[in-house]
Amino acid sequence: MSSVGSRHRSLRDETVDEIRRLILDGELAPGERLSELSMSERLGVSRLPVREAFRRLEAEGLVEALPRRGVRVVELDQHELDTVREMRVALELIAVRRTIMKADPQVRATLRDLLEKGNAASAAGDRETLDAINDQFHDVLGEGSGSRFLCEVLRSVRNQAHHLVGGKSNAVEPSWSEHAAIITATLDEDEELAMMLMRRHLTQRHANQGGLHRSQA
Amino acid sequence: MSSVGSRHRSLRDETVDEIRRLILDGELAPGERLSELSMSERLGVSRLPVREAFRRLEAEGLVEALPRRGVRVVELDQHELDTVREMRVALELIAVRRTIMKADPQVRATLRDLLEKGNAASAAGDRETLDAINDQFHDVLGEGSGSRFLCEVLRSVRNQAHHLVGGKSNAVEPSWSEHAAIITATLDEDEELAMMLMRRHLTQRHANQGGLHRSQA
DNA sequence: CATCGGGATGGTGTATCCAATCTATGGGTG
DNA sequence: CACCCATAGATTGGATACACCATCCCGATG
Numbered sequence: 001m002s003s004v005g006s007r008h009r010s011l012r013d014e015t016v017d018e019i020r021r022l023i024l025d026g027e028l029a030p031g032e033r034l035s036e037l038s039m040s041e042r043l044g045v046s047r048l049p050v051r052e053a054f055r056r057l058e059a060e061g062l063v064e065a066l067p068r069r070g071v072r073v074v075e076l077d078q079h080e081l082d083t084v085r086e087m088r089v090a091l092e093l094i095a096v097r098r099t100i101m102k103a104d105p106q107v108r109a110t111l112r113d114l115l116e117k118g119n120a121a122s123a124a125g126d127r128e129t130l131d132a133i134n135d136q137f138h139d140v141l142g143e144g145s146g147s148r149f150l151c152e153v154l155r156s157v158r159n160q161a162h163h164l165v166g167g168k169s170n171a172v173e174p175s176w177s178e179h180a181a182i183i184t185a186t187l188d189e190d191e192e193l194a195m196m197l198m199r200r201h202l203t204q205r206h207a208n209q210g211g212l213h214r215s216q217a
Numbered sequence: 218m219s220s221v222g223s224r225h226r227s228l229r230d231e232t233v234d235e236i237r238r239l240i241l242d243g244e245l246a247p248g249e250r251l252s253e254l255s256m257s258e259r260l261g262v263s264r265l266p267v268r269e270a271f272r273r274l275e276a277e278g279l280v281e282a283l284p285r286r287g288v289r290v291v292e293l294d295q296h297e298l299d300t301v302r303e304m305r306v307a308l309e310l311i312a313v314r315r316t317i318m319k320a321d322p323q324v325r326a327t328l329r330d331l332l333e334k335g336n337a338a339s340a341a342g343d344r345e346t347l348d349a350i351n352d353q354f355h356d357v358l359g360e361g362s363g364s365r366f367l368c369e370v371l372r373s374v375r376n377q378a379h380h381l382v383g384g385k386s387n388a389v390e391p392s393w394s395e396h397a398a399i400i401t402a403t404l405d406e407d408e409e410l411a412m413m414l415m416r417r418h419l420t421q422r423h424a425n426q427g428g429l430h431r432s433q434a
Numbered sequence: 435c436a437t438c439g440g441g442a443t444g445g446t447g448t449a450t451c452c453a454a455t456c457t458a459t460g461g462g463t464g
Numbered sequence: 465c466a467c468c469c470a471t472a473g474a475t476t477g478g479a480t481a482c483a484c485c486a487t488c489c490c491g492a493t494g
């Protein structure tokens with residue numbers, strides 16, 4: 001069943017993940033042009049995996065192809081960013097609703113586990129663990145929706161939303177308390193509440209752009 | 218500005234478009250496995266453009282990679298299809314709303330032109346022209362939203378929605394009268410009406426799956 | 435100072451080559 | 465006769481080399 005091949009992560013997948021990380025971490029700046037050769041040298045792989053990775057990231061909207069001139073890390077203007085955020089709200093709402101509708105035991109167990117661990121890490125003030133758990137939160141809801149396509153698109157949309165704008169970070173400090181409330185509502189199968197919390201979770205915070213979000217316990 | 222290179226469509230883009238067309242037209246059936254070699258021979262190109270095309274289509278959700286075994290045309294189950302439809306409604310609504318908000322003169326002119334030509338083709342019973350215009354309809358609204366990312370994602374979502382399910386076509390006869398009403402509402406900047414019509418346009422028709430939709434004038 | 439031209443750079447596409455691995459065929463064994 | 469395993473062939477994954485051409489840079493020239 002689980003053959004060697006399906007366990008093996010191909011070099012191109014690693015390459016995709018690594019370049020994606022470089023972009024999202026801002027090590028590759030928006031607008032920066034990437035050449036196959038320099039990227040292949042930087043990552044220590046041949047040009048071929050890099051080329052395939054570029055195609056993939058192009059489809060994800062993280063880079064754009066410049067004919068005969070390689071690719072460039074995309075820059076988002078404010079309008080584009082607003083649109084992406086709106087897309088994200090719409091799709092996250094669909095995801096959480098479908099997760100509740102499906103009520104998959106496996107997913108519910110994962111959510112319970114996440115809730116427990118998150119509460120523990122939060123109480124212990126273990127920020128590192130909490131960050132990891134916060135990252136997992138949306139992923140689980142995406143997968144819980146039962147649609148691979150929705151999950152993939154959501155991932156792209158989130159990456160866009162976290163993408164740097166004009167060189168400055170656009171990421172907001174995730175709030176565990178909000179995540180915890182959404183998980184609880186989801187486990188309670190309270191569709192209306194879960195969606196309401198999710199909407200607020202995603203919209204509320206952009207009014208005071210750049211403000212501090214560590215005020216939660 | 219418009220150099221030779223930017224006019225030139227790369228072979229890999231042609232390859233992507235061709236394979237995508239083969240899938241959407243059902244010439245490559247859902248579940249069918251595709252090999253790089255046979256596809257490259259079929260299209261008369263080398264393996265490399267095909268490989269890049271596979272990565273691209275993988276990101277679009279039209280094929281899925283089987284490690285060490287190439288790719289397979291994705292099959293959608295009913296739940297996946299329902300989810301895709303829901304995603305589409307949400308995103309098309311965002312697109313039409315943003316198109317109205319932007320009120321780009323260029324886009325408005327294109328819409329007016331589309332409306333006029335569509336009405337003429339409809340009156341003349343020129344179904345071929347009308348089909349082409351119907352195809353353009355959603356594209357224009359996607360681009361009119363002013364977000365490249367939204368436009369791209371919408372294209373993928375539409376492709377998913379048109380994808381074959383269980384071997385039988387899933388496409389519905391587009392209704393020009395509905396499109397015309399949406400365009401008119403958009404040009405009138407009647408946001409509420411346009412969104413309402415769009416929602417109905419996309420949802421109404423799937424209750425009596427397989428029914429006739431040519432009843433409109 | 436502007437423009438033209440040519441070389442350097444780098445993306446695109448093809449052709450090979452090789453390793454890893456999946457699939458299938460076929461033979462052996464209980 | 466059915467099942468299991470091994471070997472062989474086919475295919476993907478990856479690297480490399482090369483041809484081609486568009487773009488870019490820079491210096492020479494008007």
